[in-house]
Amino acid sequence: DMDERVIAGVCSGIAHYVNTEAKWIRIAALLSLFLGGAGLLIYAILWIIMPKAKSRIERMEMKGEPANLQGFQKNLDEELLAVKQGLAIASKHTGSIFGQIGIFIGEFFEWLGRFISGTGKVIFKVIAGFIVLFGVLFLLSLIISFAAFQGFWDSSVYEYFPFSIVDESNRGIILFSAFIVFFVPVLALVLFSVRVAFNKQAINKTLSFALLIIWLVGVAMAGYHAAKISSEFKQHAELTQTSDLKLNKTYVIDIDRSKYFSKEDSIKYRIDANERRQIVTDDFENGPFIMPNNIRIDIEKSATGATRLTQKYESQGKTFQSALQNAQNIDYRYALKDSTIVFNPRFQLRKGTIWRNQEVRLRLEIPVGTKVILKEDTYRYLNNYGTWECGDIENDKNDYSNWIMTEDGLKCIAQLKEEAVKNKKLRKELIDLEFLQKDRTADSIYQDSVSNRINEVKEQLGIDKD
Numbered sequence: 001d002m003d004e005r006v007i008a009g010v011c012s013g014i015a016h017y018v019n020t021e022a023k024w025i026r027i028a029a030l031l032s033l034f035l036g037g038a039g040l041l042i043y044a045i046l047w048i049i050m051p052k053a054k055s056r057i058e059r060m061e062m063k064g065e066p067a068n069l070q071g072f073q074k075n076l077d078e079e080l081l082a083v084k085q086g087l088a089i090a091s092k093h094t095g096s097i098f099g100q101i102g103i104f105i106g107e108f109f110e111w112l113g114r115f116i117s118g119t120g121k122v123i124f125k126v127i128a129g130f131i132v133l134f135g136v137l138f139l140l141s142l143i144i145s146f147a148a149f150q151g152f153w154d155s156s157v158y159e160y161f162p163f164s165i166v167d168e169s170n171r172g173i174i175l176f177s178a179f180i181v182f183f184v185p186v187l188a189l190v191l192f193s194v195r196v197a198f199n200k201q202a203i204n205k206t207l208s209f210a211l212l213i214i215w216l217v218g219v220a221m222a223g224y225h226a227a228k229i230s231s232e233f234k235q236h237a238e239l240t241q242t243s244d245l246k247l248n249k250t251y252v253i254d255i256d257r258s259k260y261f262s263k264e265d266s267i268k269y270r271i272d273a274n275e276r277r278q279i280v281t282d283d284f285e286n287g288p289f290i291m292p293n294n295i296r297i298d299i300e301k302s303a304t305g306a307t308r309l310t311q312k313y314e315s316q317g318k319t320f321q322s323a324l325q326n327a328q329n330i331d332y333r334y335a336l337k338d339s340t341i342v343f344n345p346r347f348q349l350r351k352g353t354i355w356r357n358q359e360v361r362l363r364l365e366i367p368v369g370t371k372v373i374l375k376e377d378t379y380r381y382l383n384n385y386g387t388w389e390c391g392d393i394e395n396d397k398n399d400y401s402n403w404i405m406t407e408d409g410l411k412c413i414a415q416l417k418e419e420a421v422k423n424k425k426l427r428k429e430l431i432d433l434e435f436l437q438k439d440r441t442a443d444s445i446y447q448d449s450v451s452n453r454i455n456e457v458k459e460q461l462g463i464d465k466d
Contacts (some may be wrong), residue, residue, distance in 0.1 A: 128197035135190035182220030237323035302365040329353040
């Protein structure tokens with residue numbers, strides 16, 4: 001019986017065949033499980049051999065009903081009655097469940113209404129009061145920030161990134177747009193909180209509509225200028241300059257962090273020209289000199305045997321021409337005195353030039369065998385070389401490191417010395433091991449261990465194991 005089955009319908013089918021209730025057959029089947037599991041085996045066999053009553057005729061034959069017109073009518077009436085009873089029971093349970101849910105929802109909203117009209121009203125007023133307090137403080141901070149960015153206190157804020165990407169002619173309108181975008185929503189929240197906290201209408205509909213229009217205009221203006229600025233980073237251009245340097249056996253690479261000012265800069269930063277001993281240095285910390293204009297230095301092996309410095313200036317712009325012009329407006333200087341090369345840690349942009357992702361990449365090519373002394377601060381700008389990794393016992397202050405150009409690139413001399421000492425010990429060990437390997441009186445286990453160690457030493461020395 002596939003309609004009233006619990007597992008496979010075996011017990012229900014037998015019940016129909018013997019004209020009894022299925023529960024008694026199921027109880028008997030459960031009891032048979034305690035007879036050594038015979039009931040389970042019998043159930044499995046019957047599951048396999050008993051035909052399934054799928055069609056109406058098969059179900060009638062299973063119940064012992066005649067397969068004629070009266071039998072069909074009786075079977076159909078029984079099925080319809082069973083369906084009606086099932087629907088009635090389901091409707092009763094469903095109605096009961098939904099009724100309980102409806103009662104719960106009604107009671108919840110009734111409680112919520114009492115809470116809002118009582119204790120909740122006090123809580124909402126307290127929350128609204130805090131929103132008003134912090135909102136007013138935030139609005140004051142916005143006003144102060146807007147005044148600061150307008151240069152009323154300190155105009156040097158425009159030297160910080162990302163403010164440095166804004167054109168000076170558009171700074172005012174961009175700042176005002178950004179101010180409106182943040183100020184109006186916070187003001188609206190504060191006014192709404194005032195109404196909740198004090199039950200007073202702080203603003204009429206006309207003023208509310210005017211604030212909405214002002215905010216939309218601010219959003220439109222801010223979006224327009226943001227899109228305009230982003231379009232000025234579309235194209236990329238680079239400019240390369242190559243200079244041959246005097247050939248020396250040793251070069252000293254240093255970084256000069258002194259800051260040199262023009263007359264306008266001296267007035268701007270209030271530097272007295274009469275105080276000739278004043279030196280302003282870039283300390284790499286927060287300050288008016290922090291801009292994304294660091295340089296990067298690569299030291300590579302020279303393919304021609306000459307010492308050469310390549311300066312590559314890169315920039316972006318709205319068009320290739322503007323990007324190239326921005327690259328040409330980079331002002332970078334280095335100093336060469338005898339065998340000392342002093343690099344400036346930052347480049348400058350010529351007056352009127354806006355930051356458009358300008359970069360300076362330096363490539364110093366030196367011949368193989370040339371020694372290089374790297375001063376302490378150079379590690380900040382070197383690619384792939386860390387001066388702290390090259391410690392020298394003779395240099396107690398650790399303010400420089402000695403390097404040499406090899407066929408494999410720039411190598412630390414101290415590390416090469418350590419490797420030389422290590423290789424010397426390994427070669428001596430290899431000689432001793434090869435002598436022991438010739439001893440034919442030693443057992444095979446000892447000979448195998450000696451051979452394995454020889455292979456390890458050769459591998460460390462880079463010698464073929466053959």
